[in-house]
Amino acid sequence: MLAGRPGDRTSSGGAVWWRYSVAGGVGLVVLLAVAGPLFAPYPGEKAVGMPFAQPGGGALLGTDRLGRDVLSHLLTGGTHLLAVSAVIAVAVTVLSAVLGAVAAVRPRAGKVIELCGDLVILLPAVLGILLVLTAWPQGGVTALIAVSLLFGVPYCARIFAASAASIAASGYVEAAVASGESVSHLVFREILPNLRAVFTTQLGLRFVVAIYLVSTIAFLGVPALGPDNWAIMVRDNASGLLLNPWAVLAPSAAIAIVAVGVNLVVTSGPRNRQAPKTPSDVSAVGVAKAGVELGSGRALGAESAGVARPVGAGSDGNAGVARVPRGAGSAGGSGRSGGCGISVVDSGDAAVVEGLSVVADSGAVLVAPLSFRLKAGTVTALTGASGAGKSTAMRALLGHLPAGARGEGAVLVAGYDVFALDAGALRKFRREHIAYVGQDPGSELNPLLRVRAVLADAAPGRSDADHLAVLERVGLDPTHLRRRCARLSGGQQRRVALARAILRRPRILVLDEPLAGLHGTLRTEIAQLISALATENSTTVLLSGHDTEAINAIADTLIELHPPGAQLVNGTAGVAESGADPHPPVNIGAGVADSAGDPGPSAETPADRNGHRLLNPDSADTASPNPDSAGSASPASDPTGGGEVIAVHAKGINADAGGHPVLENIGFSLSAGAALAVVGPSGAGKTTLARVIAGLHTGAVGSLEVLGRPVPLGRRPRIKPDPKGIQLVTQNPRAALNPRRTVEQALARPLRRIARVPTREIPTRITALLAAVDLPADLAARRPHQLSGGQRQRVALARALAADPAVLICDEITTALDTTTAAAIMSLLDRVRADRGTAVVLISHDMTLVRGHCTDLLVLDQGRVVETGTPATVLTTPTHRATAALLG
Structure with a gap:
């Protein structure tokens, strides 16, 4: 339910009242049991009348078999x-x-x-x-x-x-x-x-x-407890049940109330009991009056800050600006009257969002007031910087808001006011009308299920032929039906999640970052598939993404969101003029201040017949005249005068997963301060290689050295808390951070334990780390669920940098970031490499970033190295089909 809407408190009020009533009753019984001796009219063992006397006189519950007061015995018999x-x-x-x-x-x-x-x-x-x-x-x-x-x-x-x-x-x-x-x-x-x-x-x-x-x-009379006990009361007084039933019923009821009551308290929860609205009931949906306080100390104004508008419209302070490149007309909600409701719903409207705003329980504004309409059979794209609220706005179409969030506005989807549906009706609506694929599909798929079972659960009525057809549409071959989701790469998981959604044939398809983590050719094919779903199947598609070129090619309407509170300059988010450098030098590690600068010039290493530098002397696919120096990038000076420093050297790495080979004879050397891009199609083994180097893949053999120190493979734990060790930033931003810890706590741990930063300096270092990854200092108090996917990814990167690693492995760290932020993050890595001598292993599908920021390139395909060299050489004159496919 949308917090703050009329009826929210009453919808689950009965369940909440029942839950707290039970808790109160249980608490009262427990309190009486613990403090009972203080309130007992008589000592528990004192006889006050005839055995099994009826209630009355000085014994409110009568007496037991020894003439003792049942009430007094009850109050003193529960403590033990x-x-x-x-x-x-x-x-x-x-x-x-x-x-x-x-x-x-x-x-x-x-x-x-x-x-x-x-x-x-x-x-x-x-x-x-x-x-x-x-x-x-x-x-x-x-x-x-x-x-x-x-x-x-x-x-x-x-x-x-x-x-x-x-x-x-x-x-x-x-x-x-x-x-x-x-x-x-x-x-x-x-x-x-x-x-x-x-x-x-x-x-x-x-x-x-x-x-x-x-x-x-x-x-049963086992001599393990004292005689003063509710259970013993039941046993001893059972013979007088007909004379004074209270002598048995009272202690039995006390045991049952405590046992059953505790069970109800820990297992019960509030339920939404509001009746669903049918399509005919929601032709006009009322919304709460704009400007109401949302518990954040800030009133959201009556003006919509996210109304879509045609290209060329002037700036009006809106946080969400739509461009309509194909002449589809304004996608904005028309005729909003004083924030009191959706005025008109056109027959071509698949969904209408009117004045939607969301505020987290911490008071942070997640989505500034936003309005737009989705026309049936069209593709609408939400774009904007990380943290602008794209994912939150998209999930709102499913009637879902972040835990504890409060909001205002109306969301009408397929004729249903989704925020007015109870739990059962909401499940039915989601099952029949809408499908959603999040930006982290790996966490949405059951890792133990095979792909065949995943597809069968999503659409029980579909045949095996339908399964094969939909897999083919997303670029997967039939062998994937037998594979478990946990054994798929990130890109393959994304395509399986998309296939599952398509198989349901929903009226509305919501895709959060559907093109992320895909190589060039596949990205183009998936974009064409999304466009075909809209034009051929009349599916309404709402998607988000940072690939401007691909999105512009398929979207009928673009809605640009800006982070709440961002200043708008000529209709776009700007930076307040403060005279400050947006990317100042920062002190992010164990004590050496960063200074702006580009990485040093790249030194040439031995080349093959095609002019490609040899980074894999141990692979059968290449040969190197000088294996000991193959693959080293820009040489870093050794303070001891020993020459070039090799940050990481891998040789003969082989890895299995589920009994199947994933990596075969991988080897490379990387100098301190160099950047190696590991690229290849989905499923090539890139992430497995990263996990092997980081010590997280147990089924691996081979040799690995970090700064000349042997590092064993294939067992854990094997890395000591060393400021010159290995750090991994994974491609899954949702699972990258402990949900119970704040950003400050996540960053403080490596600073204190690994980088050995004094406690008094940690707050300053945390602020510097956040600034280095382009995040405001006030995010330090937030927990991961209060961050966007891109913000979580940057916090994970900051945590890795806090440990001052010798080798930093970055697995698709820019997929959830907008172009500007991604460029800033890569520039930060350039500075870290230049100033600290950190070697970076970058896994990416963005060849533009690879060209601009990496010194070396290694192409994987089916677990083998198929091409190596400098990015300029390999990407300009590719010699293998896998490399050519990356370029799209």
Whole structure:
């Protein structure tokens, strides 16, 4: 639901009221159990009347079999039961969480834990506990807690291990592994904080199980607990159930209320119960009055800051400006009357966005007021700088806003007011009318499913022939049907996600960065496919991207968004005149100040018959007259006077994945301060090579040296926390940062631990790092979900630079960035190379960046090196078909 809209609070108010009512009732019972002895009318063991007397007089619940006051006994009998149950629940949950996390980051240890758990699970838990307590009666409560751990941890640890496995495979955990973090840091700082939901649920469930277990032990008369206990009350008074039922029902109800109530509290949540609106109900959709406070300390004005307009229209302060190059007319919402609703919906409107604005829970404006219309059978593109709100605006068409975000405005899609639909109707709307492919498709595909299963789940009624046809349309051959999503490259995952969306044949297709991570020829083919979907299938397409040339070729309407708060100069975002250099020299590492400058001139290395420099002397595809120096780029002077410094030397690298060879006989040398571009089609093995060098791919053999030091391959951990080590920036910006940490915390860790920056200097260094990657200092307080994909990518780069690496591996780090920001980031890397001697390995499909910023080029195809040399030579006169395909 769009926060702030009428009815938001009432739509889930009943569920929230029920949840807190249950929590309050449980809390009251627990409080009475803990503090009960203070309120008991009589001592718990004092006889006050005849046995099993009915309620009345001084005994509100009557008496038990010994004439004791049932109420007093009830108030004094819960403390011991709940205390023992709580200790068991906490101990089992904490130990299970730690073991599960260790199993996720250390598979070998995980196998041992799993084996031990299997042996324990063979014996039924209750039977095992009874046997131990009967044989060890003097053990008491200590014995009960110990055997509860023995029989409870194996099962619970399995649950935590399964949940932690996906986290251990995420980008931020792998970045920590590559940085040499200890197992304790991985477990307690990276994984467990992100298992809070699982931990809370398991803690509640373990508490319920513990209550039943302790009650059962007490009821059976096993000598492990004291006599003052709710369960013992039930056992001892069962014979007088007909005389005074309260003697049995009261303690039974107390046990049930606490057990069931705790379970409800930890598993229940608010539900949206608002009835859906049908298309006929939403011909005109009301929106909240513009200018209302959104909790950010800033009122959004009544004027729309994002209304689309034709080419040439004057600047009116709008944050979103549309250009209509094909004469399609203004895409802006017409006739908005005082911000009170969508005035007219034309028959050709597939979607109408009117005055949409979104503010995060932190108060940051994610989308400035934006209005546009999508015409049926057309392609509309959202462009603009990273952080302008493109992804947020696109997801709004699906009725989805970031967690905790507040907003205003109206979104009408296929005749439905998406923000007025309840959960069930919203799922039905998404299933039948719209399809979405995010900019990080790898996180949207189940890594364990095969492509065939992914396509079958998306469109159950489609045949195998349909699956093959749609794969062919996105440039994948039939063999991909049998492959698991986890075994696909980033570009292949993007195409599978697109194929899944196309197979559903939606009326509206929303594509966030569909051309990112694709090489030249494939990028052109996918762009043509998107255009054909609109013209031939009458599909309405809304997409985003930074490839201006490709987008201009297929889009009927362009809507340019600017970051909220950006000043507009002649209708475009400008920079306030402050007299400051937008890219000042910054101090980003262990203490050496950067200075602006271009990388030094490139020195020529041995060449083959075609004039291509030889970077792969160990590959069978090339031969080098001087293998020891092959592949070195611009030489860096050695302070000791020893000549050129080789930052990284790889030889004979082979890697397997799932039993299939991915890399074969890869080798190269790279000098300090040089930049090697690794390029090739999707699935060529580029990312695998990056992971091998970073120490994240265990199925690899060969030799690797960093600054002359041997670095083992194929096992973890193998990199010590060294300021002259290896850092990897992955191509997945969503998974690159720990969601529980702020940007400041993410950057402070490598500064303090690896670069050894004094604590008092860390805030200054963080500000400098953010400025270096073209981010404002106020982003330091945000968490990853409050950043755009491009901003997350730049924070990940800043984190890598904070460690002052000798080798920096950048895997598609510019795909989520606009052209200006990408150029600024590459210029920053040029300065880092020149001033620090950092060697950069860049994986990219952008040949313009490769030409302008890399000294050497290595082309991979099907896991082999097929061409090497300088970018100018290789890209001007390519000799292999894979290289020619990169140029489109």
